[in-house]
Amino acid sequence: DIQMTQSPSSLSAFVGDRVTITCQATQDISNSLNWYQQKPGKAPNLLIYDASNLETGVPSRFSGGGSGTDFTFTISSLQPEDIATYYCQQYDSLPLTFGGGTRVEIK
Amino acid sequence: EVQLVESGGGFVEPGGSLRLSCAASGFTFYYYAMNWVRQAPGRGLEWVSSIGASYDDTYYADSVKGRFTISRDNSKNTLFLQMNSLRADDTAVYYCASTIVRDNAFDVWGQGTMVTVSS
Numbered sequence: 001d002i003q004m005t006q007s008p009s010s011l012s013a014f015v016g017d018r019v020t021i022t023c024q025a026t027q028d029i030s031n032s033l034n035w036y037q038q039k040p041g042k043a044p045n046l047l048i049y050d051a052s053n054l055e056t057g058v059p060s061r062f063s064g065g066g067s068g069t070d071f072t073f074t075i076s077s078l079q080p081e082d083i084a085t086y087y088c089q090q091y092d093s094l095p096l097t098f099g100g101g102t103r104v105e106i107k
Numbered sequence: 108e109v110q111l112v113e114s115g116g117g118f119v120e121p122g123g124s125l126r127l128s129c130a131a132s133g134f135t136f137y138y139y140a141m142n143w144v145r146q147a148p149g150r151g152l153e154w155v156s157s158i159g160a161s162y163d164d165t166y167y168a169d170s171v172k173g174r175f176t177i178s179r180d181n182s183k184n185t186l187f188l189q190m191n192s193l194r195a196d197d198t199a200v201y202y203c204a205s206t207i208v209r210d211n212a213f214d215v216w217g218q219g220t221m222v223t224v225s226s
Contacts, residue, residue, distance in 0.1 A: 034212040036152075043202055043216035044144075044152065056208075091211040093226055095168050096154040103194045 002026055002090050006099030012107045019075040021102045023088035028068050032092035035064050035073045038101075039084045047086075048073065080106060109133035109215050111203050116220030123193050123224070129186040129203030129217055137181035139207055140164075143188050145199035146219075155189065155201070171197075193224045 003026040012047065013019050031051035036044035046055045046065035051071060061076045075082055083106060088099040115127040120128040129141070143155040143183050156177040157166045165177050187205050204213035 021160045032211065036182070036213070038152075043148075043204075043219055044213070045216070046209065046212050046214045049212040049214075055212075055214065088214075089152070094157075094166055096157075098152040 001095055002029060002093060002097055004034045004088055004090055004099040006086075006088055006102050008102060009100060010103040010105070012077050012105045014107050015078055015080060016086045019078050019082075019104060021073040022084055023066075023071040023073070023099050025069045025071075025090055025092075027092075029090045029092035031067045031070050032090055033066070034062075034091065035062075036087045036089065037082075037084045038087065044087065045103050064080075077102075078104070078106070108208065111205065111215055111217035113201065113203055113217040113220040116201065116222045119193055120225045120226050121194055121224055124189070124191045125193065125222060127188040127190065127201055127203075127220060127222070128186075130186045131186065131188040131205070132168070134205075134207055134215075136179075139205050140212065141177075141179060141186045142204045142206075143186075144172065144195075144202045144204050144216075145215065146202070147199040150199075152201075158186070190222070193222075195224050198222060198224045201212065 005024045033051045035048035038044040052064045063074045085101045085103045110132045112130045140159045142157045158177045174192045178187045192208045200219040204215045205215045
């Protein structure tokens, strides 16, 4: 199975800060990676697909990059409504696996 | 409007069974693969099972293989998850999710249904 390691597990930043989350796969997954946002009590919401493509309707302050085993997710200017937990997910092979999540808070 | 609505969750004792349903609307259900993803309280997301548009293609996480069965009724636009031999570690919110616009990403999710396994 492909394990996905996200870091940090949590972070606290000021409104307007640039925030970056990393996700590392245990083997090469090319660009087979998605990023989701989950707010408390809600279902996850797709933000980035195929490692770097912004889902329709998602604000442009969100971006993704990387390929192979190392990936990044960035919020260019953190907003109060971005408070959530973010997950990466690989679809290179079954079982589909998610990272452990990164909880983002406002300082 | 594209919508997935889960039902069937509840409280069950260890060793018991439960059948979850996911009613789909707003899209051509039989075109698309469907999935179940779960989230234990305070924990991360875990893929559980997938079924292709064709009934024959089914896939399971090792943690549920042999105990859970995914199925679909395309005439009723409904996805199912039959859960047998339930254990305490199956306690979770169960989401159905589909890959409608994005071939390999869960771009539509239901609201989830809670399953609690406890004596």
